[in-house]
Amino acid sequence: MAAIVTDNVTLFLNLPRYILVYLGIWLRPDNxxxxxxxxxxxxxxxQYSFVFLEFIYIALAWGDMDAVTEASFLLFTQASVCFKVTRFLINKKKFVDLMSLMEEEVFQAQNDRHVRCLLNQSVLLRRLCSFFLGSALTTCTLWGLMPIVDRTDGERIFPFLIWMPVNPQKSPEYEYGYFYQMAAIYISAFLFIGVDNAALSMIMFGCAQLExxxxxxxxxxxxxxSGKLKKDERERLIQENQVSLVExxxxxxxxxxxxxxxxxxYHANIFFQLTGSVAIICIIGLRITAAAPGSVQFIGMLSYMVTMLxxxxxxxxxxxxxxxxSEILREVMYLCPWHEQSNSFRKILWMAMERMKRPIIFKAGHxxxxxxxxxxxxxxxxxxxFAVLNQTQNKEK
Structure with a gap:
C-alpha cells in the first residue's frame, strides 16, 4: 500500500519551531x-544574567528566611531554563537526527485512518501546551503588575527579588530595570514551552505511531x-497477513x-525538571501561605503553582x-485472528508478544x-x- 506523505515534523513540531526560531534557539539559518x-x-x-543576579541577591540576603525562599523559587526556575536551553543547543545534532527519523518512510501514514491518528495526537498536544503557555504568560503578567498594585508608601520596587545595579527610586533607571526583568521572564516562559514542547512532541509522535x-x-x-475459499486464495491471504505482521x-x-x-x-532535561519541581512546588507553597489571600502576589503565586504542576x-x-x-498493542496482537494463520505466523506473533511483555517506558535520567x-x-x-519547612518557619515566628 502506498504511503500518504505527511509532514510529521510540521505536524508535531510547528509550535516549538515557531517559538524557538524567534528566540534564536532553533536551527541556524543559512542566511x-x-x-x-x-x-x-x-x-x-x-537568562544567564538573571540567574547570576539572583545568586548575588541570595548571597546578600542570606540569613533572612523569607527573602531567601521568595528568591529561591525563581532561581530554580531560571536555572532550569538555562540548563534546558543549553542542553538543547548542545544536542542539536541529535535533534536533527530525530526530525530526520520522523520523516522516514516507515513512519508515513498509509491511509486516512493513520492520518487521523497523527492529527489527533498532534492537536491534543497543541491544546495541552497552549494551556501551559497561557498559564505561564498569565503568571508573568501578574508578576509584572505586583510593583504597581502592591506599591507601599509610594516606594517603587522591581517585580522580582534579584540584585539590580540600578536605583529603583530614580528614573529612567527604574524603567530600564523593570523592562529587563519583564523581558527576561517573558523570554523564559517562551523558552520553557518551546524546549518542553519539542521533547513532548517526540513522545506523542511515538504514541501516534503505536496507534x-x-x-x-x-x-x-x-x-x-470452510471450503468457501479456494486453496490458492487461502494461501494468498495467509501470505499477505504474514507480510502485514512482519511490517x-x-x-x-x-x-x-x-x-x-x-x-x-532529553533525559537530562526532564530529570532536572522533575527533581527541581520538588523544590519549586515546596517553595511556592510557602510563598502562598505567607501572602495575603486575594492579593496580586497570592494570585500570582497560585497561577505559578498551576503552571509548574x-x-x-x-x-x-x-x-x-x-x-x-505499548501495553495495549500486545493485547491487540493477541486479539487478531492468529488461530486461522500459518504456523510461521503464530511463531512470529508469539516471539513479538514475549518481547512486548516489557513495555516502552520513557525515563528521565534513564x-x-x-x-x-x-x-x-x-x-x-x-x-x-513543605510541611517540614512550614513547621520550622512557624516555630521561628
Whole structure:
C-alpha cells in the first residue's frame, strides 16, 4: 500500500519551531548566520544574567528566611531554563537526527485512518501546551503588575527579588530595570514551552505511531476454515497477513529506536525538571501561605503553582500514554485472528508478544519513569518538604 506523505515534523513540531526560531534557539539559518548567532547570544545572556543576579541577591540576603525562599523559587526556575536551553543547543545534532527519523518512510501514514491518528495526537498536544503557555504568560503578567498594585508608601520596587545595579527610586533607571526583568521572564516562559514542547512532541509522535501499528494489526484478515475459499486464495491471504505482521513488527522496532534516541536526547532535561519541581512546588507553597489571600502576589503565586504542576503533569501524562499504548498493542496482537494463520505466523506473533511483555517506558535520567505514579510521588515529596519547612518557619515566628 502506498504511503500518504505527511509532514510529521510540521505536524508535531510547528509550535516549538515557531517559538524557538524567534528566540534564536532553533536551527541556524543559512542566511544571516552571524546575526542569528549574535541574537542567540543576547537571548542566552538575558537568562544567564538573571540567574547570576539572583545568586548575588541570595548571597546578600542570606540569613533572612523569607527573602531567601521568595528568591529561591525563581532561581530554580531560571536555572532550569538555562540548563534546558543549553542542553538543547548542545544536542542539536541529535535533534536533527530525530526530525530526520520522523520523516522516514516507515513512519508515513498509509491511509486516512493513520492520518487521523497523527492529527489527533498532534492537536491534543497543541491544546495541552497552549494551556501551559497561557498559564505561564498569565503568571508573568501578574508578576509584572505586583510593583504597581502592591506599591507601599509610594516606594517603587522591581517585580522580582534579584540584585539590580540600578536605583529603583530614580528614573529612567527604574524603567530600564523593570523592562529587563519583564523581558527576561517573558523570554523564559517562551523558552520553557518551546524546549518542553519539542521533547513532548517526540513522545506523542511515538504514541501516534503505536496507534497506527494497532490499526494495521486490526486489518489482518480472517482466513475461514470452510471450503468457501479456494486453496490458492487461502494461501494468498495467509501470505499477505504474514507480510502485514512482519511490517508491523518492523514498524514497532522503529518506534522503539526512535523513543530510545529521544530519551537519550532529553533525559537530562526532564530529570532536572522533575527533581527541581520538588523544590519549586515546596517553595511556592510557602510563598502562598505567607501572602495575603486575594492579593496580586497570592494570585500570582497560585497561577505559578498551576503552571509548574501543568508542566510536570504534561511530562508524566505523555510518558504514561506511551507506556499504556505499548501495553495495549500486545493485547491487540493477541486479539487478531492468529488461530486461522500459518504456523510461521503464530511463531512470529508469539516471539513479538514475549518481547512486548516489557513495555516502552520513557525515563528521565534513564531512571525515573514518566508516569502518573511518578507525578503523584513528586507531589507527595513536595508536600512532605513543605510541611517540614512550614513547621520550622512557624516555630521561628
Amino acid at each position: 544571516y548566520a552571524t546575526l542569528y548567532r549574535l541574537y542567540t547570544a543576547i537571548i542566552l545572556l538575558s 497506527i501499528i494497532m490499526d494495521k494489526i486490526e486489518q489482518i484478515k480472517r482466513v475461514p476454515m 508491523c513488527l518492523k514498524h514497532h522496532q522503529a518506534v522503539i529506536r526512535f523513543i530510545e534516541k529521544a530519551e537519550d536526547t 501543568s508542566q510536570l503533569f504534561l511530562y508524566c501524562w505523555c510518558g504514561n500514554e506511551l507506556t499504556i499504548r 531512571y525515573i519513569p514518566l508516569s502518573r505514579p511518578t507525578f503523584v510521588a513528586i507531589l507527595r515529596s513536595s508536600y512532605s518538604y
